[in-house]
Every structure is written in structure tokens, then in C-alpha cells.
Amino acid sequence: MSGNTLGLLFTVTTFGESHGPAIGAVVDGCPPGMPLTEADLQGDLDRRRPGTSRHVTQRQEADQVEILSGVFEGKTTGTPICLLIRNTDQRSKDYSNIAETFRPGHADYTYWHKYGIRDPRGGGRSSARLTAPVVAAGAIAKKWLREKFGTEIRGYMSQLGDIKVPFVSWDAVPQNPFFAADLAAVPELEAYMDALRKDGDSVGARIEVVATGVPVGLGEPLFDRLDADIAHAMMGLNAVKGVEIGDGFASVAQRGSEHGDELTPQGFASNHAGGVLGGISTGQAVRVSLAIKPTSSIRTPRQSIDKAGEPATVETFGRHDPCVGIRATPIAEALLALVLMDHALRHRAQCGDVQVETPRIAADLPPSAA
Amino acid sequence: MSGNTLGLLFTVTTFGESHGPAIGAVVDGCPPGMPLTEADLQGDLDRRRPGTSRHVTQRQEADQVEILSGVFEGKTTGTPICLLIRNTDQRSKDYSNIAETFRPGHADYTYWHKYGIRDPRGGGRSSARLTAPVVAAGAIAKKWLREKFGTEIRGYMSQLGDIKVPFVSWDAVPQNPFFAADLAAVPELEAYMDALRKDGDSVGARIEVVATGVPVGLGEPLFDRLDADIAHAMMGLNAVKGVEIGDGFASVAQRGSEHGDELTPQGFASNHAGGVLGGISTGQAVRVSLAIKPTSSIRTPRQSIDKAGEPATVETFGRHDPCVGIRATPIAEALLALVLMDHALRHRAQCGDVQVETPRIAADLPPSAA
């Protein structure tokens, strides 16, 4: 387990580099007997796919996934599922000018120091392209959770740079390239991104992910709490610099009489906790927020050094997302699904089959906090 | 690994409950030959110990640690180090009135649902008392990191409720019970806490932890990134609801030309990244922020239910910290030390012995961001 495997029982091991022949993942531990085809995975892959609007990288990748193993006659067999995605639109020459220097804020500095070698083509292993196999694997988990417990995992972008986007409706999310939950905000976002591209700069974003229909009891304290494993998975996503569960940093200024979610016979009266208490799911919606930093590869010239330690000015051309946060929503959903599924399996290992409780949510909670 | 083990190579497995006979930890994977005595561990234990000021729980525990194994003639032997701390001041009768109900915001609800059984005495396994063995184990890691790389790990409280406490000096931190880095702020903090106790309420806090002298190259992407494992460890600490690395959520509103830390032959010119790029340490200070929620056990009456699902009013007496964040600083330091040490061992497994680089920090960074 040299770092490329996520999960203990439902595991995802990814491989590949941005400009290698292929990327993919081996998913181990999937329960047998679940119907599964490539079509079950392609929907989320298409949501994450590059080149679908002018606001993301223009690299053209179909991201067609092939299931190489673990499925027989349309059903999972309980053996490893290998997911393969061929790279098709590499333009490695774009990167020759940055092979000798380090982009400020980019992993090329640390990869080179750690391994003494790095693949500069498209960021190599550190590329956000490697989130594609995670999304495919997450779609397996999403399907299993939905069929087993009725769990639904959805996300949206709640902030782009300093523009906050309110939650209006889940229906809005698939109708715009920003995964915004408010269609009225889209023109402002488009104008912002157009100006940003013109500037040759990049910007950060904030993503919210919500899982409803989560069984009570998932999480393995003390250390492998559900929220701890969610934080691990989310902070492992490229460019993430912060993770919150429930009220997150707003909890700092709250009093206990405000933060602690009261209970009634009908369920919880609020969800400040974000669906996790003591590291174990409460049955309420699991709410997670992510802070995503601005892309480090920008056209704006920056001061840096080369491999010899000499000063250098770095301008990055090639094809990059000016806001990696835009495509992060389906990835964050996938990661949450993977963690929940791993914990569902861990739970039933120790405690027997998981009980789906009567929904423990009072009626008056807003949809985004349900 | 049913959740009570932290780390892959330098592992800490804790055991015990708040009111059981003892709590402790088994630390496995410690390099052999390091001088170690109980005195090396007691300092941090004393910093975390309850009953040391009127602002924390009045439970009296000496928290004397006993090393049961793994040390021979004052040196580690490379075999498991068992750390034992006897509980001495349990008052289990205080909890009899809450054994049948669930405190809003408390883990007793989820433990009971997960395991079908719970130890109500002092929160049982979910008690913050279980952070004592973590602090003892962390002191081993701190010592090894200091001797091996010169790493220093320090923390402070930067916010209590809505009172922000600026960083003035590391010297201030040990001189007040709040771990504040500004002695001028202490009177306001004391007054705030006194009023809070009178109200029978609790409040949240924000903690900063900084590690300097970290070697470049620690972290195992894609999933076991250094920041991901830090997030896992920190979110696994009682009451933590948010974790940030470097600029954290402030990164959302930053542009790439601002966030990406420029490099000069003398080192990095800033540290927005918080010492981690692409999941691997840069050699700069690793900066982590934690959001800690208000204690759930408060005297203020709250609406809840009992085990039968019937409505109940809960008022929690017993001895509790009105702000668990106050004692969290040494725990957060310990967790950061444990993660760094685990990754130092993982790094040399794959890449050979760790190189300590010339400090890669430009001279003008403030001490808290060095």
C-alpha cells in the first residue's frame, strides 16, 4: 500500500499518468452479484470529462471506460474489477519548456525532490486526469449504496473565487457547466471565467457534497472515523486545501447550546453535525465542504528556479483548467461514495448487517442539509 | 485494523475507556536505539492534563505514563512500546442519569446505534480522555523527528468562540492556560470563559499547528498524501469539524498568481501552500488549522430522546471542559508528529534515507508561517 490504494475493504488502486498510454483502477472487494456494465460508469465520467465547455481544459478525451475483469454475464463476481481508460489526446511537446523548471504551487517541485525523477508530460502522475478512474470506481460505490440503502450522493459548487453561489435547487446543477445550484448565478460565473482566461490567471472554488439515505452506524473510531476517512479522501484530491464536515469552521464561534443538534421522536431538529457524531454516521445527511485552490499552471509569468537552483521565469502554456474546482464536483461525490461504501462493509464485518433506520431528519430542514 | 490504529509503519493502537481501569497505547515500528524514558513523554502529557486551571475539567488525573515494553536499558529496541496510564479519578455515578438518554451533539447516540451497547461512564471510549495515550505516543515521534531532522512541532489557539487571538510569539504559549500566542489576549479569554461557565454553556475554538524543519519529500500520493493523512489524523480528534492546510478555505478566493508560492535560489518566497504541494512536503513549515466544535455535554437543558425514542430533557452535570479546544493544542501537535514520522519511515522505505535540505524558507516569513 504505497499510497495509491484508497479504502480498507472496498479498495481502489489507481495507475497511470496524464500522457501515458492509459489510466485506470483496480477495484477490489466489491460484493458479488451486482449488475454492472460500462454504462453504469460512463455517466459520471462524462460529467467530469474535459473539453465540455470553454471554461475547462480543451483537451479532448472521450474517457471511455473498459471493464477488463470482475464482471461475468453482466454481474460482479466478487473478484477485482479492472477499469481501463485509454489516453488519446496527449500533446507532450507542450511541456518540454517546463521540464527543467518548477511551477510555483505545482507538484513538479516535490515529485522531483521525492523521487529524483519526474514525468513532466501533463503533470505525469500528479495530473488531475488521474481523477477519472476515481470517478469510475466511485460510480460502482454509488450504485451499490443506492441499491442497498437508497443513498444519494450529490454535489454542487457554492463559491467561485469571491462569488458565492447559493443553493437553490438540485435541478439546476446538471444544467450548467459550473455545477451551480442556482441558474441565475450562471451569467456572472461565465463572465468571471471569461475575464480570468483573458488574464491568463486561475482561481479557487468551494464545493459542497451531500449524501442522504446514509445508514446510521458507519465509522470506525477512534482513528478511522467516518469523518476522518472522508477528510483523508477529500484532502487527497488534487488542489484541496480544506475540508469541513457539517458546520465546519463556523462551529468555532458557536455555543454548545446552538451547535448540538436536538433530537425529537421524529428525528434530529437540525444538522450542524453534518451527519457524523463521534466519528459515526447519525443517519442524517452527511455534509462535506471542500476548499479548492487556484490552478498552479497559468500563463502569467512567475518567479521560480530550475533544477540547478538558478532563477527562472515560468509561464505555463499547454491546456489547463483555469479553475480545477469546476470539474471537481463529480470527483468529490465519487470520493464520498467510496468512503461510505468502504465503511458500510467495515461496519457489517464487525457488527453484522447494516440496519437502515427510519429517516432521522425532521421535516423542516432545507434540501441541501437534509 | 478495526479503526483503533493510526499509521502504516509507525503505528499507534490505543485502548481503554474514560472510567475503565487504564488507558494506553501500543506504539509499533519505532526505530531501535533511540534513548527513551517516561520523562520524555510526561511533559506533553502534563500540558494536556485535566484539572490544571479553572477553565478545564476538574477531574484530577496525574496521567503518569508507564512504559511496559520496547525499551531496554533506556533505549528503544525496535519492538512494540506499550504505554499505560492508570485512571484514578473516575466518578461513574455522575453519569447514571444520562445512561438512558442521548446528549445533543454527543457520540453516545451513534455508539449506541452502532454497537447496540455503550459504556456511559464518562463517555466511555468516545471520551477526550483517550487523547492522553495519543499525546504520549506523539512525544516519541516528536523526539525522533527532532533528533533526526531538527523538526519542531508547535501549536497555539488562534480563536476562542468569536475572539480571535493573533500570533505574537511562541514564548507566550506556555505562559497561559489557553495556549494563546499573545499574553495580552489572556484577560479577555479568562473573562469569556468565566461567563461561559456561569451560563452552563460551551464554545468552540480554532487551533493552529506548525511543523518546521520538515524534510522535503514526505507524502505518498495519490491517496496517502501528507496533507490527506494529516487531515485524517486531525479529523479523527474529538470535536474537530474542519481542517485546513496552508491558506485553507482562504484559497477559494485567491488567484493562481497570488496563491502559488514563488521560488528563489534562497527558497520559497511565501507559504500559502502550508508546506505541502501535490501531497508531498516542500521543506517549508507544515501549517495546519483545526476547527473544534463546542463541547456537547453542557448544563443548559436541551431537547432529546431516550433509548425508547420518547422525548426527554437532557442536562449534563459531571465534570466537562466547557471548551475542549483549550486542551487540544498538545494533542494536535502529537497527531502531526505521528503523521510526519510515519511518512518519514514510508519515504525511506521506497526512496532510501531522507535528505534534509537546506531550509527552503525565505528570510522574511513570519515565525508562525516559517
Next chain:
Amino acid sequence: MSGNTLGLLFTVTTFGESHGPAIGAVVDGCPPGMPLTEADLQGDLDRRRPGTSRHVTQRQEADQVEILSGVFEGKTTGTPICLLIRNTDQRSKDYSNIAETFRPGHADYTYWHKYGIRDPRGGGRSSARLTAPVVAAGAIAKKWLREKFGTEIRGYMSQLGDIKVPFVSWDAVPQNPFFAADLAAVPELEAYMDALRKDGDSVGARIEVVATGVPVGLGEPLFDRLDADIAHAMMGLNAVKGVEIGDGFASVAQRGSEHGDELTPQGFASNHAGGVLGGISTGQAVRVSLAIKPTSSIRTPRQSIDKAGEPATVETFGRHDPCVGIRATPIAEALLALVLMDHALRHRAQCGDVQVETPRIAADLPPSAA
């Protein structure tokens, strides 16, 4: 997981040295709600205990186990169970003469080379004394397996030096200090051991362990097969040099038409496989054999070297078992129980609750192969 943890979901982490203050184990992942007291563990500890006959080491240890955590009001809570056994009869001075030399066939050579330091008192960490916590942990697994599936795990010694001891009856085993399944063989074994002690020499032994009532379906191929994990656990026991499942090495000279166990509607007609096919339990008896080498600490003078590499003659006094195999039976039973329980939990994680099949054993199999 630096080598001192056994299991993935039901884990045992041991600590301690032969002459330290205490030895013990942390057992994590135990299902909650199982009645458990020290008395449940003491029986097997007493079977393994030293000093119970003239044929084993004369060290006097009561091996009283204390449960420090994980049990509340007589039931497991699902949290870590810490088992502590105090050492009481250390005589460390006996070992001063061997601290500078290496006993032929003993771990002191390799521990010293690996760690650069070793605890010579009683073998330190490499002592067979460290099997006591394993036996205590195994008793938890035995109890759970018995209550859940009706699994029974029993062992006996089938060979001592060149004396083969036939299986006659399980009833004989607890009636003699050799764990022989044939009381008629006991006088010969006693005479053999008396002569051996007089010679100042030691001898090997062969142990058989059989688990009946094992559910079908346990085992996680390709690598974590049930038989592979059994081999791992057994070869991890002090002095074991060989492990067989079912017919073991006899399979080499068998033909497929003889070895493959035929099936009838009433069950398997034979059990050459030893209860495992393709790494997964068949529901038949799991049969395991162990080869245990002669004790390396003997009075007979042997040629060796000292730490400086100079020639030395080594004679080992102190208190040692002249045949470590004699006390190995309860340990091997414990290890088999631990592996089976871990796999029972792993199985239900992926495949849901374990089904106990109608016993798949034809009526005419001998009890030792049932």
C-alpha cells in the same frame, strides 16, 4: 503495522518481553455484545502455562490475565480489548553469560543484526513467552466461533522426535502433559523426555490442529486465501519450520484421481484437501500440521561466535523447554481460531452474513479428519 499485528479486521497486537514488567495484547474488531470475562481466557492460558510438568520449563508464572478495556458489564463493547499479563518469575541473571554470544539456531543472532540492540533476558521479544497473549486472544476468537457457528478447534501432538503418536481419541489429549491423543504412548514419551533432559539436548515435534464446524466460504483469494493466512500465522509461531494443510507433502506422490475429494449428496467422501479448496473453506474440517524444530537453548556445548566475531563456545543454562513443541498445541489452536475469525468477519464484509451449511462430511471419516 510493523509486524506485531495479526489479522486485518479482527486484529491482535502483542507487546512485551520475556523479562519485562508485563506482556499483553490489544484485540481490536471484536463484535460487540459477546459475554466475556477473564475466566473465558484462563483455561487455554493454563494449558499453555510453564511449570506444569517436569517436561517443560520450570519457570513459575501464574499467567493471570487482566482485561483492561473493551468489556462493560460483562459484555464486549466493540472497542479494543487490552489483555495484560504480569511477568512475575524473571531471573535475568541467568542470561548474563549469553549476552555477548549467539546461540546456534537462536534468534539472538538475527535480532542483534537487525536492530543493533537486543534484550538478552530470556530471549527478550523472541521468547516463546510471547505466545501467552496470543493464546488469550485466541480464546476470544474460539468463543465467538463456537457461539456463532459451533466451530470447535482442537489439537494434539502427533510426533515427538522420531516417536509417532497415533490419533486414538480427543479424550486422551487433556489427560497427559504431551497433548498426545493416545494414552498408551505416554510412558514412552516420558522416558524419552527424561533421557533427553539428562543429555542436555532438545528435540522437535509435530502438532496437528483440526477445526470442525467451519462455515463454507471463508478465505479471500488470490493472496489472502484461508490456507495462506493459516500458513502465515503458523509459520509465525516460534520454532515452526513447516506447515501443511490437509494431506500436505503427501500430496506430492498422489494422483489426481486419489487426491480430489469426491462429493456425494451427503457431503464429501474424504478430506485430502484439509477443508480448503482454492483458498476457501469447504465446510469440512480444516486440518493443519506443524513441524516444530528442537529448542536452540541447550546445555550441550556448541561452537559459535561472540559479537566481535571471535570464536566462542556456548552452553545455555537458565530454564528452557527441552521440546517447545510440547506446549505448542494450545498456541496453534489459538492461531487457527484467530485466522478463522478474521476471515469470518472479512467474509461477511464482502458477501453478507455467513451461512452455516449442513455439515458436508460423509459419515465414515475418522474423527481426526472430520
Next chain:
Amino acid sequence: MSGNTLGLLFTVTTFGESHGPAIGAVVDGCPPGMPLTEADLQGDLDRRRPGTSRHVTQRQEADQVEILSGVFEGKTTGTPICLLIRNTDQRSKDYSNIAETFRPGHADYTYWHKYGIRDPRGGGRSSARLTAPVVAAGAIAKKWLREKFGTEIRGYMSQLGDIKVPFVSWDAVPQNPFFAADLAAVPELEAYMDALRKDGDSVGARIEVVATGVPVGLGEPLFDRLDADIAHAMMGLNAVKGVEIGDGFASVAQRGSEHGDELTPQGFASNHAGGVLGGISTGQAVRVSLAIKPTSSIRTPRQSIDKAGEPATVETFGRHDPCVGIRATPIAEALLALVLMDHALRHRAQCGDVQVETPRIAADLPPSAA
């Protein structure tokens, strides 16, 4: 880690089924900077390949391996290495007649009971075909061990059915299809196999594997001893029913004065231990023996049952090895290499860089026990 990953730091995760589109492995944790091409792997793959003599299965597979990731400009980058082997000569119709019945001694019975579903084509996941990716992965480990320590790992068949084949010379091994170390024995082996095929039966074999140039100090007691992990890996190979280290079961009848290897300033005077003491390598040759059972798929009619539990007669056609042991030698070598490499990395994680000792072997040991 649902069973399809071998190793802790140098990990191999395999995927694929006998008649699926492809099989392969993801190798994680390889040190960066090692030259590696497909040619480095193909040699051992060709040694294991089917169809190379009349004594093995006639399935024609080129077993051409493709490196999909982890290598850049001919060197490992420290990121996961995906190895892909396309299946080309599936004849799934051969298996339609056994899809409803269970072959005596075959994994189809247990896979069906465990997973409730099985892929009957060529044994699906349980096929020995899945050892091909293991051999490819093992070739990476062999290369690293050779370049780092001068380790050589070689094996031979020492028994086929009841024909014992003495060790004469390593040179003989590649010169015959049986991996026999005595060319004089080959005619008898050929005649035996020809008669066996005519009988429609199968037979077992015994394999020896020897690693020389192993550094002292590898192994992580108490549980992850080097020999324990070797036993785990070897017993995880298809059809293996027994594993011995060093003298193995012969140790049972030995006395301590015979078994314990004496030391001289020039090194060990013998190698009964097989290169492991206390679970840690001694620097001597690591010697491992395997018992391989006869193939379960034979033409000889056998009594069995079908999925409904009704009696059935099973005769297996299709293409099978009449002695799976014949091709097992390179696989066993690969497994030993994988375990040694994993432990070399684990060792340097805890203890720092591995020291290669002066060879600790006295001059008069036979080559097969060096």
C-alpha cells in the same frame, strides 16, 4: 485489501480471469530510478508460459506483457506500474459441460458457495493463469534485489509423483521442461508424464526455491516474520498444500545439537535453518520447499454433485496441465522475490538502509543449500 494484494510496501494487486479479455497487475511502491522495460519481465514469463512442451497445457498464449504506467524514459518513477497481458487463446465452450457441476478437488465448489456466482470459463479467477502477472511482478523484484544486494533466486523441481530428482547442478534446470536439476532424470520424468497423460490422470510435485545473497536482518517479528510471509505467499499459490523453510518437517526428528547451525568466524557451518532465525534472515541462503497437489481437472471420471446437490459424474476435458507443479518453479521464485523485496523496504523503513554483510556461509555447503 480484499485479498488480491500481496505485500505491505511493495505491493502487487492482480486482476483478471482465465478467459476474460486481459489479466494483469498493479505494482506499487517500486523505488524510483531503476531501469525497466518489458524485456526485463518477458524472460520469466516465457519460462512459465503454457504450450512450451507436451507435458503442459496446450493453450497457446504469448503472454506478452505491456507496461502501461510507472516507467518514464526507461526508468521507474516510483508510481504504480501497471502490467497488462491480453488473453488470446480462450476456448470457453470447452467448459460449458462443467458449469453446473463441481470438480472434485477444484475451487469451483468453494467459489460458487462463497460468491453465489462463478465464472466457469477456464476456472475464472481461480485459474493458474493468474500466476502470469505474479511472475511479471516478481521479475521487477528480482531485478531490484539483484542490483541492490546481488540476490539470486532460483528454483527446481525435486520430486514428481514418487520420483525424487536429486540436485546436481543449476545449469541443468533451464535445459529441460521439468526444471529438474539433474538431466539424467529427464527421460524417466518424460516417460512418467507420457503414461500419466494416457491414463487421463494428474500428479503432484515438490519444488525447491533458494535465494542467495539475501541481506541479514529482513523480517518483522512477531507476526510478519520473513518465513511467515514466505509461507503466506507460497501457500497462496494454486495447489500448494505444504511449505517448509530449511529442514522443514525433517526438523521434527532432529535434536537441538544437530539442528542449530553452528557459527564460526567464517560464517555458519550449516544451514538447517534455511536462512531464517526468529523470523529474520541470517544472510545465508533462504531455502523453501513446496508441496503441490495433483491437478483437479482430469479426464478420469469422478463422483460429484451438481449445483442442485444431485449426484453427477464429472470428466474434465479442455486443456489442463497434468502436473501444475511443472510450471510452478518460476512462480515460486517470483513469490519469494516479492516477499524479500517487500521486507527489504520494510526493513529500511524502521532500521535505515540495509547492510549487505560479508557472505555468512562456510565454504563446504552444497550449492543448493548455500
